[in-house]
Amino acid sequence: MAKRSSHHPEPHTDKPTPQARAKHPWLLHAVVFVCGAVLMGLEIVGSRILAPYFGNSIFVWGSLISVVLAALSLGYWLGGIMADRWPRLSVLGALIAIPGILIGLLPFVYPAFNRTIAASEMGARISPLIACVVLFLIPSVFLGTISPFAVRLQARAVASVGTTAGGLYAISTAGSIVGTLVTAFYLIPVMGVSNITHGLGLTLLLTAVVVFLGGHRPGRASLTLLCMGFLLLFVVWDARTRAAEPGLILDMDSFYNHIHLADESGTRYMDFDNLRQSAMLLSDPWELRLRYTRFLALAPAFRPEPQRVLILGLGGGSFPKRLYRDFPQVVVDVVDIDPEIIAIAKRYFQVPEDSRLRLHLRDGRRFLRETTDKYDLIFLDAYNSDTIPFHLTTQEFYREVEAHLAPGGFVVSNIIGALRGPRSPFFRAMYRTLADTFSTVYVVPTYDGGGAFLLSEINILLFATRDTTRMTRAEFMGRVGRVGGKLVPASELMEYASHLLEFPIATSDVPILTDDYAPVEVLRAS
Numbered sequence: 001m002a003k004r005s006s007h008h009p010e011p012h013t014d015k016p017t018p019q020a021r022a023k024h025p026w027l028l029h030a031v032v033f034v035c036g037a038v039l040m041g042l043e044i045v046g047s048r049i050l051a052p053y054f055g056n057s058i059f060v061w062g063s064l065i066s067v068v069l070a071a072l073s074l075g076y077w078l079g080g081i082m083a084d085r086w087p088r089l090s091v092l093g094a095l096i097a098i099p100g101i102l103i104g105l106l107p108f109v110y111p112a113f114n115r116t117i118a119a120s121e122m123g124a125r126i127s128p129l130i131a132c133v134v135l136f137l138i139p140s141v142f143l144g145t146i147s148p149f150a151v152r153l154q155a156r157a158v159a160s161v162g163t164t165a166g167g168l169y170a171i172s173t174a175g176s177i178v179g180t181l182v183t184a185f186y187l188i189p190v191m192g193v194s195n196i197t198h199g200l201g202l203t204l205l206l207t208a209v210v211v212f213l214g215g216h217r218p219g220r221a222s223l224t225l226l227c228m229g230f231l232l233l234f235v236v237w238d239a240r241t242r243a244a245e246p247g248l249i250l251d252m253d254s255f256y257n258h259i260h261l262a263d264e265s266g267t268r269y270m271d272f273d274n275l276r277q278s279a280m281l282l283s284d285p286w287e288l289r290l291r292y293t294r295f296l297a298l299a300p301a302f303r304p305e306p307q308r309v310l311i312l313g314l315g316g317g318s319f320p321k322r323l324y325r326d327f328p329q330v331v332v333d334v335v336d337i338d339p340e341i342i343a344i345a346k347r348y349f350q351v352p353e354d355s356r357l358r359l360h361l362r363d364g365r366r367f368l369r370e371t372t373d374k375y376d377l378i379f380l381d382a383y384n385s386d387t388i389p390f391h392l393t394t395q396e397f398y399r400e401v402e403a404h405l406a407p408g409g410f411v412v413s414n415i416i417g418a419l420r421g422p423r424s425p426f427f428r429a430m431y432r433t434l435a436d437t438f439s440t441v442y443v444v445p446t447y448d449g450g451g452a453f454l455l456s457e458i459n460i461l462l463f464a465t466r467d468t469t470r471m472t473r474a475e476f477m478g479r480v481g482r483v484g485g486k487l488v489p490a491s492e493l494m495e496y497a498s499h500l501l502e503f504p505i506a507t508s509d510v511p512i513l514t515d516d517y518a519p520v521e522v523l524r525a526s
Contacts, residue, residue, distance in 0.1 A: 036175030075144015083152030089215030104201020278316025297487035313382035
């Protein structure tokens with residue numbers, strides 16, 4: 001029998017030899033999971049880094065998402081190139097350590113940088129986009145290189161590349177899900193933005209240490225540990241040496257707002273991101289301190305002696321608690337979606353809670369759908385950062401509000417906008433939407449409707465009713481005089497009533513806002 005030639009080629013196989021397989025597959029799995037979690041944690045906390053300076057609008061989220069996606073695209077491409085040229089764990093460790101340092105240092109940099117960009121007045125679209133590019137692009141690019149690099153290190157045979165890539169990208173995505181949920185659901189209200197950001201950087205540095213040790217580079221691991229030590233020292237030093245803000249009571253993040261609470265010159269102020277929300281005179285907690293809250297006292301002139309009142313948006317509770325005190329017969333329901341705001345209003349703004357002043361933790365629109373009560377006055381004063389949540393601005397929402405009005409009832413809506421000019425589309429769209437639902441809408445700006453205030457952003461109150469009979473300014477001032485001086489002195493109320501506008505509001509160039517189309521951020525940025 002003829003022997004088989006020893007030179008006959010063996011059948012081709014793509015099965016890797018044991019020596020060809022990755023040495024630490026568990027390490028690569030852990031790396032892509034952690035880096036995916038950190039990237040999405042950074043994106044979630046990034047919205048809070050930007051909100052105090054640029055608001056919490058769709059432009060902020062659009063900038064964040066687009067910058068992260070662009071960074072991932074660039075990172076995937078660069079990661080593949082580097083993995084082919086330098087397929088070593090030590091290089092992977094460097095790709096993790098560099099964004100760790102950049103992210104860990106962000107809290108020392110972003111406040112001053114964001115203030116500078118916000119002060120440049122480049123617009124509601126460009127300002128947050130530039131901030132996102134500068135603050136988040138480079139570290140996100142580095143994190144984007146990790147998955148393709150890990151695929152190159154683990155896949156040692158062509159036949160296994162697809163399975164390896166699919167598995168590692170699946171693990172990275174699982175890490176992104178965990179990072180998103182943990183940051184959004186737990187870390188933000190517990191740790192604060194700066195601590196979370198420092199923590200994300202330290203997590204990457206610790207991961208890099210493990211990778212360097214897995215690649216038998218103890219020197220680089222030691223250097224990375226040294227960087228971690230210096231970062232921790234900077235964090236501790238900054239916390240101890242940072243000058244405390246005079247009068248600061250709280251500076252915290254809730255699920256819905258960045259809340260800043262401080263006492264200044266005898267007044268307690270609460271801000272949401274970049275919007276002044278509430279104020280209370282410490283020597284007289286019942287006093288209506290903010291100008292627009294004093295104008296709200298005009299409402300009983302439209303609907304005298306109300307029995308049931310609904311207020312959407314609590315803030316510091318200045319107006320509801322004053323209603324509660326000055327109208328002994330009234331029952332006030334106040335609705336707010338943020339549990340921290342309710343707790344702060346009760347603890348720091350002396351808002352009572354009993355059978356006549358009832359605080360409800362709920363979304364305003366959901367509350368309307370669930371209650372069967374009718375109200376004499378309904379106040380709409382729910383602001384999220386610098387704008388009204390879009391679902392509380394629409395035609396469908398106003399119809400739900402209208403269904404809960406008692407006969408002769410009024411809706412009072414607080415809007416921040418301009419009466420005319422380039423900044424007026426938001427106010428005029430809100431007016432048009434309200435007028436589409438109610439027969440009569442009165443406009444009362446909190447400053448004289450002439451001169452510079454005509455083009456400036458101010459608080460504007462809209463009073464809407466189903467009654468088709470419209471009062472003139474003189475008739476309204478006469479009614480105010482007969483109502484008396486509850487909430488604010490009668491003479492002051494007369495002056496506020498004189499602000500009632502009698503010229504028409506141009507609405508032909510603005511839309512009626514609907515659940516399907518309510519671009520409130522775009523209208524405010526116009």
